[in-house]
Amino acid sequence: MVPTSKNSVALESWQQTRAPYNLGYRIKLLSQLLYRKFTERLEPYGLTPFHWVILCCLWEEDGLPTSTIGERLKQVGGTLTGVLDRMEERGLVRRERDSRDRRIWRIWLTDAGKELESILPDLAVEVREQAMQGISHAEREQFARIINQAIANLS
Secondary structure, three states, X not given: XXXXXXXXXXXXXXHHHOOOOOHXXXXXXXXXXXXXHHHHHHHHHOOOXXXXXXXXXXXXXXXXXXXXXXXXXXXXXXXXXXXXXXXXXXXXXXXXXXXXXXXXXXXXEOHHHHHHHHOHHHHHHHHHHHXXXXXXXXXXXXXXXXXXXXXXXXX
């Protein structure tokens, strides 16, 4: 069979859907590499990337309800509850019942959790800069827009 333009396009499309060439696989690989690098940077502080994202939520707005943190991070309650338990044990956060609705638990940073805001963001920037080396500011912004649109498309 002589390859036609139509066959070439179909073959190329099919090859791009197979791992390790497809977009989903490449994004997963990037995510794993970023996770691994950031985990290495957080290890001296006894933290994980999941601790980091919770801390970021609370640095942005302290005293959030557990459910709001879960919504912002797209996390299920059980996973989040366990991580918050460990963060509380380590003295990074404290839980308090909401004064108006006793069913709601609010999460507050302790002084130790607040202090990490002066340390951890630099570590995240280092990992980001390593990953984005050789990529212009405009390309970074375009990449972020594309990723955000793909997330919105699938959400």
